[in-house]
Amino acid sequence: GQQVMQIPQYQHVQEGEDFTTYCNSSTTLSNIQWYKQRPGGHPVFLIQLVKSGEVKKQKRLTFQFGEAKKNSSLHITATQTTDVGTYFCAGPADSNYQLIWGAGTKLIIKP
Amino acid sequence: DVKVTQSSRYLVKRTGEKVFLECVQDMDHENMFWYRQDPGLGLRLIYFSYDVKMKEKGDIPEGYSVSREKKERFSLILESASTNQTSMYLCASSAPGGGSEKLFFGSGTQLSVL
Numbered sequence: 001g002q003q004v005m006q007i008p009q010y011q012h013v014q015e016g017e018d019f020t021t022y023c024n025s026s027t028t029l030s031n032i033q034w035y036k037q038r039p040g041g042h043p044v045f046l047i048q049l050v051k052s053g054e055v056k057k058q059k060r061l062t063f064q065f066g067e068a069k070k071n072s073s074l075h076i077t078a079t080q081t082t083d084v085g086t087y088f089c090a091g092p093a094d095s096n097y098q099l100i101w102g103a104g105t106k107l108i109i110k111p
Numbered sequence: 112d113v114k115v116t117q118s119s120r121y122l123v124k125r126t127g128e129k130v131f132l133e134c135v136q137d138m139d140h141e142n143m144f145w146y147r148q149d150p151g152l153g154l155r156l157i158y159f160s161y162d163v164k165m166k167e168k169g170d171i172p173e174g175y176s177v178s179r180e181k182k183e184r185f186s187l188i189l190e191s192a193s194t195n196q197t198s199m200y201l202c203a204s205s206a207p208g209g210g211s212e213k214l215f216f217g218s219g220t221q222l223s224v225l
Contacts, residue, residue, distance in 0.1 A: 009151065031211050042201060043154070045213040088153065092211065098144075098169065099214070101153040 002027050002093055006102025014110050019076040021105035023089035030092055032065055032072045033099065038085040046074075046087075076107070084109055113138045117202050117217035124224050130189040132220050134202030141207045143185035144214065145169075145177060148199040160185055161207070192224045 003026045013019050023032065031050045035043040047056055049065035049072060056063045060077045076083055086106045090099040118133035136143065141162055146154040146169075156169030158177040166177050174196060178186045185204075189196055200220045205212040 006153075033213060035214075042216040042219050043214070044216070048211070048213065050211075090154075096167065098156055098159060101155075103151055103153040 002095070002100055004089060004091055004100045004102045006089055006105055008105055009103065010106045010108060012108045012110050013079050015081060016078050019079050019083070019107050021074050021087050021089075023072045023091075023102050025070045025091055025100075027094060028069045030069075032069075032089055032091045034063060034072075034074055035088045035090065036085050037088065037104070041085070043088060079107065079109060081109055083107055113215055115202055115204055115215050115217040117200075117220050119220050120218060122220055122222045124189075124192050124222065126193060126224060128189075128192050128224075130192050130222065130224075132187040132189075132200055132202075132222070134185045134187070134217055135183050136185075136202075136204040136215070137183065138204060138206075138215065139182065140204035140215075141182070142205045142212070143179065144203040144205075145175070145185065145187045146201045146203065147171070148201055148219070154201065157187065192222075194224050196222065197224045198222060 005024045033048045034046040037043045052069050053067045054065040062075045064073045086104040088104045089102040093100050115136045124130050144159045145157040148154050155171050157175050160166050160179045176188045202217040203214040205214045
């Protein structure tokens with residue numbers, strides 16, 4: 001069936017280092033959404049990408065949608081403690097348009 | 112501020128009990144969803160609803176049912192709770208948009224079935 005794979009599952013970084021998470025879909029997506037879930041919290045929408053090759057920035061966060069609209073990435077520059085949490089990507093299923101979610105990448109700041 | 116409210120943050124039930132999880136949204140959204148979240152598995156869709164009294168099965172509906180009698184309320188029912196239904200349950204809502212609308216989530220219910 002249709003899948004969205006997300007890697008890595010965890011990433012440990014020193015504060016100030018960069019962080020990247022990658023999503024790959026088994027099929028072409030009409031759009032991809034990114035969410036952040038803080039520890040103990042619920043997913044909160046960050047952004048949606050729609051166009052092939054699209055790049056969007058939110059302060060230190062850069063989101064990209066691949067040319068083939070099958071992959072996407074989120075890059076955080078110079079991580080801060082406020083960035084800690086799990087980042088999820090999600091894209092609509094072909095069958096019922098409901099979101100299929102990546103497993104998430106947990107960003108952990110090393111003490 | 113938009114709000115999706117889940118009735119309980121933590122719930123402990125016994126095997127075989129009937130469990131009701133309630134969700135209310137104040138955004139007049141047509142779409143409502145129930146997900147379960149387990150470590151390493153992401154969010155898995157249990158049921159969703161496009162409108163009052165409408166329901167559709169998601170990816171893992173077995174052992175669950177839902178009810179949507181009013182637009183703002185979507186209930187998840189575990190007819191006979193089992194230990195493998197111990198999980199975080201998240202309710203969400205969205206405007207209609209065929210997979211392109213963002214979801215607003217409730218704070219979640221951590222259900223433990225003993």
